[in-house]
Amino acid sequence: MLETIFSPEILIAFATLLLLEIVLGIDNVIFISILSDKLPENQQKLARRIGLGLALVMRIILLFSLAWIIGLTAPIFTVFGEEISGRDIILISGGLFLIGKSAYEIHDKLEGAEGHKSARVAASFASVTVQIVLLDMVFSLDSVITAVGMVNELGVMIAAVTVAILIMLVSAEAISGFVNRHPTIKILALSFLLLIGFALLLDGFDLHVPKGYIYTAIGFAVFVEAINFQIRRRRQARDPVHLRQRFSREEPGSEPGRRAPDL
Numbered sequence: 001m002l003e004t005i006f007s008p009e010i011l012i013a014f015a016t017l018l019l020l021e022i023v024l025g026i027d028n029v030i031f032i033s034i035l036s037d038k039l040p041e042n043q044q045k046l047a048r049r050i051g052l053g054l055a056l057v058m059r060i061i062l063l064f065s066l067a068w069i070i071g072l073t074a075p076i077f078t079v080f081g082e083e084i085s086g087r088d089i090i091l092i093s094g095g096l097f098l099i100g101k102s103a104y105e106i107h108d109k110l111e112g113a114e115g116h117k118s119a120r121v122a123a124s125f126a127s128v129t130v131q132i133v134l135l136d137m138v139f140s141l142d143s144v145i146t147a148v149g150m151v152n153e154l155g156v157m158i159a160a161v162t163v164a165i166l167i168m169l170v171s172a173e174a175i176s177g178f179v180n181r182h183p184t185i186k187i188l189a190l191s192f193l194l195l196i197g198f199a200l201l202l203d204g205f206d207l208h209v210p211k212g213y214i215y216t217a218i219g220f221a222v223f224v225e226a227i228n229f230q231i232r233r234r235r236q237a238r239d240p241v242h243l244r245q246r247f248s249r250e251e252p253g254s255e256p257g258r259r260a261p262d263l
Contacts, residue, residue: 021164033176092204094138098197
């Protein structure tokens with residue numbers, strides 16, 4: 001039994017699926033982080049844990065319901081010659097929800113202001129939890145379909161999904177803090193979710209867009225923002241020196257144009 005579990009084929013399948021599940025889970029963590037940020041600070045950590053805990057439960061339930069998942073791929077009706085299945089309906093609905101939610105959040109961050117209708121309003125714990133559950137369903141279905149397509153052993157799927165969620169639970173706090181501390185990173189994260197929603201929408205119409213393209217694009221944007229972040233930090237570090245030099249160039253009683261001695 002142990003020889004089977006620790007065979008090279010099983011270990012390679014587990015490692016590959018685990019890596020993919022972690023990558024696919026990043027968008028889930030970002031979405032939960034952005035939603036939980038609307039709650040009071042003492043409720044944010046609980047909301048993130050509930051969200052990722054529900055994601056784990058949903059994924060395991062779906063893995064034990066493989067027959068149902070396979071049945072979701074059966075066509076239900078046809079639109080303009082395109083067969084639409086239950087899976088397609090879930091992906092299309094989730095994609096539209098994610099696009100709408102991301103667009104609203106971007107508008108709120110850029111245009112929201114005190115006294116305006118678009119100003120940020122504190123969300124209730126129940127409304128945030130419902131939104132997390134809705135998107136967890138879509139992300140979980142996408143995750144499980146990926147797992148089923150890569151590995152045949154149910155135990156390997158459950159182990160990879162569980163470890164991936166545990167890693168996300170540990171890293172969620174750091175990711176949330178980093179995203180919420182940097183407004184430009186939050187806009188990039190929302191743009192990333194917007195792209196994911198569009199990809200889900202296309203996938204629902206059998207127009208598959210490799211997520212590698214999306215991750216590459218957003219990775220390049222994050223790289224550029226990292227450079228900008230370093231530039232801004234260096235400027236901020238030099239600002240006090242510049243201010244001191246500017247105010248000390250001419251002191252009362254000194255000759256005009258004569259530079260004051262360095263401090």
